Amino acid sequence: MSEHIVSLKVYFTIFIALMVGTALTVWAGLQDFPGPLNVIVALTIAVIKATLVVLYFMHVRYSSRLIWVVFASALFWLGILFALTFGDYWTRGWL
Amino acid sequence: MKAPETFETPAAERVNYINAQYGLKSWLLTKDHKRIGLLYLGSISFFFLIGGLYAMFIRLELLTPQGDFLSSATYNKVFTQHGIIMIFFFLIPSIPATLGNFLVPLMIGAKDLAFPRINLLSWYIYLLGGIITIYALLAGGIDTGWTFYVPYSTTFSNSYVIATGAGIFISGFSSILTGLNFIVTIHTMRAPGMTWFRMPLFIWAHYATSLIMILGTPVIAITILLLAFERLAHVGIFDPANGGDPVLFQHLFWFYSHPAVYIMVLPGMGIISELIANFSRKNIFGYSFVAFSSLAIAVFGFLVWGHHLFVASQSVYAGMIFSFLSFAVAIPSAIKVFNWTATLYKGSISYDTPMLYALGFIGLFTIGGMTGLFLAALAVDVHLSDTYFVVAHFHYIMVGGTLLAYLGGLHYWWPKITGRMYPEGWGRFSALTVFVGFNLTFLPQFIAGYMGMPRRYHAYPPEFQVFNVLSSAGASILGVGLLIPLIYLIWSMRYGKRAEANPWHLPGLEWRTPSPPPTENFLVTPVVTWEAYEFAPPEELRVIGMFREDEGLENADAVIDGKPT
Numbered sequence: 001m002s003e004h005i006v007s008l009k010v011y012f013t014i015f016i017a018l019m020v021g022t023a024l025t026v027w028a029g030l031q032d033f034p035g036p037l038n039v040i041v042a043l044t045i046a047v048i049k050a051t052l053v054v055l056y057f058m059h060v061r062y063s064s065r066l067i068w069v070v071f072a073s074a075l076f077w078l079g080i081l082f083a084l085t086f087g088d089y090w091t092r093g094w095l
Numbered sequence: 096m097k098a099p100e101t102f103e104t105p106a107a108e109r110v111n112y113i114n115a116q117y118g119l120k121s122w123l124l125t126k127d128h129k130r131i132g133l134l135y136l137g138s139i140s141f142f143f144l145i146g147g148l149y150a151m152f153i154r155l156e157l158l159t160p161q162g163d164f165l166s167s168a169t170y171n172k173v174f175t176q177h178g179i180i181m182i183f184f185f186l187i188p189s190i191p192a193t194l195g196n197f198l199v200p201l202m203i204g205a206k207d208l209a210f211p212r213i214n215l216l217s218w219y220i221y222l223l224g225g226i227i228t229i230y231a232l233l234a235g236g237i238d239t240g241w242t243f244y245v246p247y248s249t250t251f252s253n254s255y256v257i258a259t260g261a262g263i264f265i266s267g268f269s270s271i272l273t274g275l276n277f278i279v280t281i282h283t284m285r286a287p288g289m290t291w292f293r294m295p296l297f298i299w300a301h302y303a304t305s306l307i308m309i310l311g312t313p314v315i316a317i318t319i320l321l322l323a324f325e326r327l328a329h330v331g332i333f334d335p336a337n338g339g340d341p342v343l344f345q346h347l348f349w350f351y352s353h354p355a356v357y358i359m360v361l362p363g364m365g366i367i368s369e370l371i372a373n374f375s376r377k378n379i380f381g382y383s384f385v386a387f388s389s390l391a392i393a394v395f396g397f398l399v400w401g402h403h404l405f406v407a408s409q410s411v412y413a414g415m416i417f418s419f420l421s422f423a424v425a426i427p428s429a430i431k432v433f434n435w436t437a438t439l440y441k442g443s444i445s446y447d448t449p450m451l452y453a454l455g456f457i458g459l460f461t462i463g464g465m466t467g468l469f470l471a472a473l474a475v476d477v478h479l480s481d482t483y484f485v486v487a488h489f490h491y492i493m494v495g496g497t498l499l500a501y502l503g504g505l506h507y508w509w510p511k512i513t514g515r516m517y518p519e520g521w522g523r524f525s526a527l528t529v530f531v532g533f534n535l536t537f538l539p540q541f542i543a544g545y546m547g548m549p550r551r552y553h554a555y556p557p558e559f560q561v562f563n564v565l566s567s568a569g570a571s572i573l574g575v576g577l578l579i580p581l582i583y584l585i586w587s588m589r590y591g592k593r594a595e596a597n598p599w600h601l602p603g604l605e606w607r608t609p610s611p612p613p614t615e616n617f618l619v620t621p622v623v624t625w626e627a628y629e630f631a632p633p634e635e636l637r638v639i640g641m642f643r644e645d646e647g648l649e650n651a652d653a654v655i656d657g658k659p660t
Contacts, residue, residue, distance in 0.1 A: 077310045080397055085346045088401065088413035095411050 004062035014056045021049040111514065111611040126211035127614055132197035133512070134218050135188060140581075142184040142225060149177035151574065154536075154567040162554035170553035171238035172254065178241030180232075183263050184225055186497055187355060190362035191308075192221070192273055194504050195301050197512060199277055201605035201612060202295050204286025204621045209279040210272075217272035224266025231258035240551065242352070245333040245344040249325040256326060260319040267312045270358075274308030277301050286604070288623035295603055295627050296372075296385050300365025303389035307354045307361075307396065315351035318344065342407055349400035357396040360492055361389055363456065363500030364431055370453035370503055371435045372628040373601050375442025379628050381434045388427035395424040405476045414473050421471035428464050432457060447599075448522030452503030455530045459495025463488060466541065481551070483562075484544030487537045495533055502529070502580065509584065510594030514611040517587045521579060528576030535569025602629050 028041045055061040060071055112129045122130060152173045156164040165173060196214065200207055208214050231237060237259045239248040248256050281302050285294070322344070324330045331337025333344045372379040379385055401409060401417030409417075435457055444450070466488040470476050479485060503526075509517050539562035544550075548559045555563070597606040602625055608617050 074310065077397065081314065081347075081350050084398065084401065084413070084416070085343070085350075087416060088342070088346065088404070088410045091410040091412040092408075 004059065006056065006059070006062070010056060014052050017052055018049055021045050021052075109609060110613060111609065112614045113514070113611050115614045124215075126207070126215055128200055128208045128211065128214055129197050129512075129612065129614075129616075131214050131218055132193050132195075135192040135196060135221070138218070138222060138225065139185050139189055139193060142180050145229075146177055146181035146185055147574065147577070149173050149180065150570065153177060154570040156553050157555070157563045158567045160555050160557045160560050160563075162552075165553055167553050168238065171240075171551070172236040174551060175237050175240050176232055179228065179237070179259060179263070181493075182241055182355070182359075183266060184221075184228065186359040186493055187270060188221060188266075188273075189359070189497065189501050190366065190504065191277070191301060191304055191358075192217075192269075194366070194501070194508060195277065195304075195362060196273070198508060198605055199280060199298060199301055200284070201511075201608070201616055202298055202603060203281065203284065203289050204604050204617060204623060205280060205284035206615045206617070208276045209284055210276050213272050214276055217269040217276070220272070221266050221269035224262045224264070224269065226262075227265060228259055228262030231255040231262060234258065242348060243319075243322060243344075244348075245322065245325065245341045246335075249322060249333055257323050260323055264316050264319045267316050270308045271312050274305035274312075277305040278309070281305075286617075286621050286623055289604075290623075292383065292386070293623055293625070293627055294386075295365075296368035296379065296382070296389075297362075297365035299386040300361050300368070300389045303393040304358055304361045304365075306390075306393050307358050311351040311354045311358070311397070314347060315355075318347040318351070321347070342404065342409065345404050345407055346400070349403045350397070353400040353403065354393075354396040356489070356492060357392055359497045360460070360500075361392060363497045363504075364389065364392075366500045366504035366507070367435060367453050367456050368431075369603075370449050370507060371438050371457075373507075373599060373603075374447060374450035374453065375439050375444050376630045377438055377442040377628070378626070378630065379434065380437035380440075381430070382627065384430050385434050388430040391427035392424065395420065395427065399424050399471075402471050402476070405473055406480045411473075418471055418473045422468065425464060425468060425471075428460075432461055432464075446523070448517070448519060448526050449503040449507035451523055451526040451530075452499045452506065455526065456496060456499045456503065459491050459499065459530075459533070463491030463495055466491065479544065481549055482544035483540040483548045483550055486550050487540035487544060490537045490540075495537070499529070499533075502526070505584070506580075507599070508605070509587070510598045511605055511610050511612070513588050513591070514594050514609075515587045515589075515591030516594050516598065517580075517591060518583050521583045525576050525579040525583075528572060528579065530576075532569050532571070532573030532576045536566050536573055537569070539563070539565040539569075603627070 025042065025045050028038075028045065032038070033041060054071070060067055112127055116125075122134065125131060125134075152165065153170075156162070156170055156173075158164075162170065196208070199205075232255075235255055237252070237254040237256055239252050239254070239256060243256070243260070281294075281298060321330075321332050325333050325339070329337060331339045333339045333341050335341065368379055368385055399417060399421040401413055402421045404417075405414050466484070470479055470485060470488060506517060506522055509515070543559045543562035543566075546559070548555055548562070594610045596609050598610070599606065604621055604623065605612075607621065
């Protein structure tokens, strides 16, 4: 597998972005958004941060198709966990 | 007399993986998958003995209706620790980490696993997890049940929940590393000619198991971590008082722990496919169906966890879907059972010890699987939840299935592992003893459970005593049946008859290298020109390269008929 050299500039940029994300998380945690927005805001920040880590720190962006397939299958399994769990939560009120 | 061609060296100069190096250090720092398999064998046997000791306490307590041997608090700890030790430290690593470790490279013609250092690391991680768990047991134990259900485990239990959780969390990584190693090895290190559809079904089963290990284990790790956060910091993910939901824990826990049952039983099914085909001396019936049913079980196994939550306030609609999917997972399991049975048809069957275990497996796994359908039916499950019916059901899968397959496989490959034969008479006797003891232990539990005896109590109404006395008597027989192999297998390592390279006269690659194998497994890289389980007519054997040209066809006849002359 060919090794992609990532420049320090990219690493530091991502690091700063993650730090900003962390600060945003803390700030959002102290706000009281209307309705379900509290969870949505927190999860959106978390997903963006996780995506940055996976793409740059874990080098998935520079990796082969195989790695993408492996990563996608993990996400698919996470989808199964969410789908069937929410299948319970969202239908509890139906009866 | 040798039947299939072996890649042997003369006896005088033979160095094998056992005598290649001596000393404790050579074992503790080994990167040889065969030695690591033996390290695992020793460790899981140790944990099995501890788990068995707890089982003995449970059966002693339940001999009488009164809670007179153990207090209720102690009894809670005893059944919890029995479950935790047996599941996380015996059953899950049992077949993959010992026989799988030893045999995956041998059966596909590789010199080792893809990542030998990671393989050794997995054993140390397993050991670290085991030591932490043992510490928790000695320090005061844990009483939550092996399922760690909240809110008891997070809020009320005063036992060592976090220490035990840490042990399981850590040992999970060894499972992930083993699965990773197997997948990469099977993809990249097969010998020339070893195509996917020439692989023994043992390998297919381990491939499917590895997928579950990699995809499922991280979820239990996260769940345990959340449990610890909740217990220590009351973060409110599972506690309703802080906005959490205890049923969420059950979802997350069973997302791993139901597929974990398939981590236990799929490798067992792989062993049974080997044993049934080879001791019937017939190609397996429907090879690709058996192979793909392993993958189907691995995938479907992830979609059924909600059947553990039928009475836990789960939505009835989710319950209906999970019930349907649980019925669906019976299909690939049934494909295997039917194909094994069809393989036996008109086979040249020999009743050696491994085959006795395999036949026992088919019967017991079928009972375990069929009673699973009772529990997958929504309405019936309301009556049977948390009764001894459930206890009997999963012991039929885990003990009647996995343990019998493990013992069958251990006997079958013992000559390859140690270079010595086990005593066949004692082997058959103990296999029958285990079968009788097992059924006497767990069949009465179906009845007691169906009549309403709940699990996890140290006292019970007197009308259930007859079933419990039968069960405890059966457990004693089962215990004896398991002690006998422990004694004669250790005995045979020194005094057993020396095994030839291929004592069962089979076509598989692992039988074409000396017993015990050299460190590098094969002195010459094998080239595979035959199908798995190819018990071909004698005139074909020469063509496909199973015989040296200087050997006569009469040898081949002997192989076809069974034992050589």
